[in-house]
Amino acid sequence: MSDHQDQRVSTYRKPFDWNRLVFNIFLVIVLFILLVPILIVIFSSFSGKDHLSWPFTDLTFRWYIEVLNRPLWVKTFINSLITAGLTTFFSLVLATPAAFALSKRTDKREVRFLSSFITWPIMMPPVILGIALLIFLSRIGLRGSYLAIAIGHTLWAAPLVFITMVAVFERFNPIYIMAAKDLGANDFQAFMKVTIPMVKSGIISAMFLAFVISTQEFIIALFLYSPSTITLPVELYTAIKDELSPGISAISVYMIGIVAVGLFVIDRVIGIENVGFSGKG
């Protein structure tokens, strides 16, 4: 039976699709250009020499251990984790209820307006967000704190969490909430006890999304950091202007690792195709 099926498919196909071959060659070239900066950073981190000149020889793992003994980098890494933690918390607490409310009646004008308002900050050049927050937060004395950087990153992460969660809630069947309300729950109880547990996987991915965005962002942070709260990407930004070294490459590979792990988790939980960037934003 299955043999018969296969034959049917193969008669429909051309014996050899030249167009597709040419296209695939282009696709591989384009993918290569897209990925080559990351690949070269990974490759260069294994170089045994102190400076980066081609070819990278005497391959070694020692930079990965060595950079862990540099207090500056460890400190900036911890700073990044703190701001990313705060950003994740703010983005989820702010964007999830909003996505819940606004995913239901998308036909209404005010709903559409509010949804587009929430995604405005990601249309702004990050430099502008940085300048605006710098002026405002130095007035109220917050500039330089972890909170300041986290607020800046929330402006960027919360809209993306919002877009992701709207997509999640659109697939959510409201009949379960009605059931909960029939059984005597109020709105808040129904949301916390029924809705949230049912969209848990969406929330976990949104969490990783916000976390990854915050650990990688540096332009807003550049305006808001102080020497004690400087994040890893900001330090990296100042470092790479005058230094190309395998140590810097090893630090970069740790950063790439955070993203790779984040994407892997998101893929496991809701599937990589559902990352909330598609279109509209």
Added chain:
Amino acid sequence: MEESTVLATFKILQKKYKYLLPALPILLFFLLFFVYPSIVMVKYSFNRSLMYGEIEAVFTMENYINFFTDPFYLKVLWRSMVLAFWVTVCTIPFGYILAYGLWTSKGLWRKLLYFCILLPLFTNLVVRLYGWRILLSPMGPINEILRDIGVIDKSLSMIYTLPAVVIGLVSECAPYFVLILFSVLTLINPRYIDAALDLGASRMKTFFKIIWPLSMPGVISGGMLTFIWSFGAFATPTILGKPIHWTPAIHAERQILSIRDWPFGTAIGISLVVIVLIVLFIQSRIVPKVHSQRKL
């Protein structure tokens, strides 16, 4: 009597908009940390800066007049436009190939392609620019390999040139372009393609007569986004370019953080936003037209 009508109206409003209540926290947060700071920023751009970073609170247009009449800044604007144009022109075919590949792939391949597109999208821009720096540097792989196979004698100076900035920005914008275009491609009804093939069109002809026109909204939105982002780019021109390639965003940052002329820096920033909004407005005029053509 009157009070009760007010109260009644309030009650009706309350009932009507009660479902929006969960969105209130994020709206307040954005009003406080996005809208209000933006208004303060606009206010600063109309103030006058004195010496030592002090600011005189008067209403003056001089920051904007200085910005738009100084030939130096006009050149900055023009060069950034040219840069954004080249980036957009290169990103469209580059991103189209990726999006088309993603659209026509299945199963594990599709996941892998997604991963290859999202990994650079999320990876810290500094890391990717650092990669380009290693690649393009005089002692870097490209120069050394070209020299080894005898194509060149002396190292090419590839870094700190316009093409270096363009390639950096293309690889920065392409992942977003791909996701936008892909979301439009998935809306195309596959029957149109089957119909064209059944009627004897070649795959090439099907692409140019069916798929390309139908994907136009995605190309336009993605292209506009690419244009806006490369016009407002900050990191890539600083790291891969010379001061001659600096965009308005970089000049705004210099004015704010180094020179401490906040009124002038904010004026540059606001001008940048206004130009971005004009581009977005043009886009909102063009895209619906394409959509309505599509229905015919």
